[in-house]
Amino acid sequence: MTRLTRRQFSLATAAMACLSPAMAAGVRTVKIGYQKTGLPVIAQQQKTIETALAPLSTGVEWVEFSAGPPLVEALNVGAIHLGWTGDAPPIFGQAAGAAIRYVAALPSSGQGEAIFAKPESGLKTVADLKGRKVAVGKGTSANNLLVAALEANGLNYSDVEPVYLSPADGGAAFASDKVDAWAVWDPFFAIAELRYKPTILVRTSDVLKVNSYFLANRDFPADNAEAIAKVLDALREASAWADAHRDKVAQALHDVTGVPLAAQTLAAERQEFGIFPLTDDIIAEQQATADRFHRIGLIAQQITVADAVWRGQ
Structure with a gap:
């Protein structure tokens, strides 16, 4: 390897x-x-x-x-x-x-990728992302999820501030509250679930096949x-x-x-x-x-x- x-x-x-x-x-x-x-x-x-x-x-x-x-x-x-x-x-x-x-x-399955936020962020839905910073890997499947989720909720891509980061850097930004939400896939999503018990705003299965x-x-x-x-x-x-x-x-x-x-x-x-x-x-x-x-x-x-x-x- x-x-x-x-x-x-x-x-x-x-x-x-x-x-x-x-x-x-x-x-x-x-x-x-x-x-x-x-x-x-x-x-x-x-x-x-x-x-x-x-x-x-x-x-x-x-x-x-x-x-x-x-x-x-x-x-x-x-x-x-x-x-x-x-x-x-x-x-x-x-x-x-x-x-x-x-x-x-x-x-x-679409279950192992999501956009999520810390419970204390106050974010409850995708619509709440308007004007917020979202960590996401540019050109990744999570980038597709972010685009599709925003469109499904009446928002444009320009309504959020995508912060293009690798999974490792996205995790660091999410941990230090430098971003409001994170779009990522397993196992990074699973690690974050166990660590933060986050509010899941949307999973890929909700908006995409x-x-x-x-x-x-x-x-x-x-x-x-x-x-x-x-x-x-x-x-x-x-x-x-x-x-x-x-x-x-x-x-x-x-x-x-x-x-x-x-x-x-x-x-x-x-x-x-x-x-x-x-x-x-x-x-x-x-x-x-x-x-x-x-x-x-x-x-x-x-x-x-x-x-x-x-x-x-």
Whole structure:
């Protein structure tokens, strides 16, 4: 397992920018980006992907990211080959010309992401956010939640002051009352629930039907389709294990990420597991999100999500 420091990531970016796509062909080690929750973490703990790729004499390197946008940028430059994010990061990536492909969809219950405030803040509803500061990761799934929640309650994005912060920095700002509310996903949401007993203003499930996505570097599938197929099969196996061993999921997540077991237990209780093909309906839902972002100016140009979908599976 690897955690890239900022300097290491910069060096990797510079190095990979010099490589031609042909040099990525038939890789012997598949580099997979992940965050601290979800199906990829279970697959890592179970070593299902390592086992699936062994017949190809292909190894696996896991690279941890704090959020989706830096993971998408790592895919863009070829520092990793595959990775998992929420719904918004690939939209921002595609709008910026990132070299990415959608490979598969993962379900989201919508329960493990929310906008919340401390009880003493006096905030009770989304409408109360008008004129307030909200910590949120720019280009993340929580950014999508904030946009959709405001629209559903008759507010514009300009009616709040988004404070763009990483989850770690958002947590610090929330703890020190430098922001009025925080929009974030599990396990950070679960940690905050246990620590602050916050007032939950809205969950993603209240306003959106979304998926998470398994992504690839744009050039990776052409010469590694068999490896991708085996990775997807391994994720299905990990999903089946998680559904059959709900009592062990939290421990598995804790073992890989180091996030406190109580928080991972809360996150696991509302987690959905699965890996699905990119159906027309799923692509249409993602397109609706992209259109919303363009309409309010979060992305500068209209994009067609289907243009970035890999059709090889």
